[in-house]
Amino acid sequence: MDPVIYDYGWGITCIDTMYVQPGRAACYLIVQDNRAAFIDTGTAHTVPYLLEVLKSKRIPPEAVEFVIPTHVHLDHAGGAGVLMEKLPNATLVIHPNGARHLIDPTKLVMGATEVYGAENFMRHFGEIRAVNKQRVFTAEDQTTIKLASRTLTFIDTPGHARHHFCVYDETSKGFFTGDTFGLSYKELDNKNGAFIMPTTTPVQFDPDAWQSSLDRLLEFCPQNMYLTHFGRVTEISRLAKELRQDINRYAEIAKLHAREDGRGSKILASLTEYLHQRLKDCDFTQDIDVTTEFLRDDLNLNTAGLEVWLDRLDKQSRQKVNE
Numbered sequence: 471m472d473p474v475i476y477d478y479g480w481g482i483t484c485i486d487t488m489y490v491q492p493g494r495a496a497c498y499l500i501v502q503d504n505r506a507a508f509i510d511t512g513t514a515h516t517v518p519y520l521l522e523v524l525k526s527k528r529i530p531p532e533a534v535e536f537v538i539p540t541h542v543h544l545d546h547a548g549g550a551g552v553l554m555e556k557l558p559n560a561t562l563v564i565h566p567n568g569a570r571h572l573i574d575p576t577k578l579v580m581g582a583t584e585v586y587g588a589e590n591f592m593r594h595f596g597e598i599r600a601v602n603k604q605r606v607f608t609a610e611d612q613t614t615i616k617l618a619s620r621t622l623t624f625i626d627t628p629g630h631a632r633h634h635f636c637v638y639d640e641t642s643k644g645f646f647t648g649d650t651f652g653l654s655y656k657e658l659d660n661k662n663g664a665f666i667m668p669t670t671t672p673v674q675f676d677p678d679a680w681q682s683s684l685d686r687l688l689e690f691c692p693q694n695m696y697l698t699h700f701g702r703v704t705e706i707s708r709l710a711k712e713l714r715q716d717i718n719r720y721a722e723i724a725k726l727h728a729r730e731d732g733r734g735s736k737i738l739a740s741l742t743e744y745l746h747q748r749l750k751d752c753d754f755t756q757d758i759d760v761t762t763e764f765l766r767d768d769l770n771l772n773t774a775g776l777e778v779w780l781d782r783l784d785k786q787s788r789q790k791v792n793e
């Protein structure tokens with residue numbers, strides 16, 4: 471199958487990673503003066519598409535200087551090890567908290583198997599290969615790198631995960647946001663434009679940190695946000711406002727059910743109800759049941775992540791009492 475790509479100008483190409491199904495997860499190729507970088511990689515199943523895109527753009531694999539997963543969740547970084555083996559001159563650029571997981575992916579595989587189940591794991595992610603330590607560069611907050619004449623700046627953005635950075639591209643005044651600017655599937659576009667929602671995947675959701683990370687992104691007055699799920703959005707201030715509200719609402723929903731029996735299913739039901747309300751508010755015309763089904767995996771993951779967060783809050787407050 472041919473790769474599905476979207477060219478945005480400024481040498482930026484969005485590539486569908488074909489994770490689970492088309493339109494679910496993207497990664498990006500940036501080309502500047504015949505030098506190239508990938509931001510996010512998809513999974514091992516994605517790598518043939520990435521090599522095909524390079525070929526179609528007449529970029530030899532030797533010209534790829536950087537492979538940059540925004541964080542180490544496997545829909546973003548699962549293919550990094552396999553991809554690096556195909557790109558002899560590339561350096562892997564990663565958040566300091568993520569590096570050890572790509573150098574030795576054992577824990578990452580274990581964690582993801584717990585979240586997704588063993589059967590889904592192989593189907594979704596395929597093989598996970600370690601990246602040679604010598605080829606890894608950790609980017610602290612505000613680190614800049616040069617892709618030919620182009621400057622990329624790394625901003626530490628905890629909230630979705632503590633191993634997450636966003637990458638600012640001065641040339642297009644845009645951020646590669648990974649999961650920090652939420653999810654915006656094209657299937658949910660409506661009369662207001664793009665639809666946004668948070669992704670509170672296990673195990674490091676932190677609503678306060680997330681709000682601060684959004685503050686930092688917005689300080690740049692970005693004109694483009696390149697989301698992994700899925701593609702570019704441009705109405706930054708409206709979407710940021712909605713995402714901020716949603717993050718707070720998600721945390722409230724979790725806390726509301728924290729002490730109830732059947733906590734997980736109650737959180738899931740409330741998240742689903744909230745989603746329906748949000749869709750109604752923008753006169754969403756598609757079938758709501760079909761849309762709920764489309765978002766089933768995300769709703770389940772968000773619920774699981776909120777539960778992990780509640781457990782963490784509990785543990786922290788118990789520790790305080792014991793002090």
Ligand SMILES: [Zn+2]
Nearest residue numbers: 543630649671
């Ligand atoms: Zn993630």
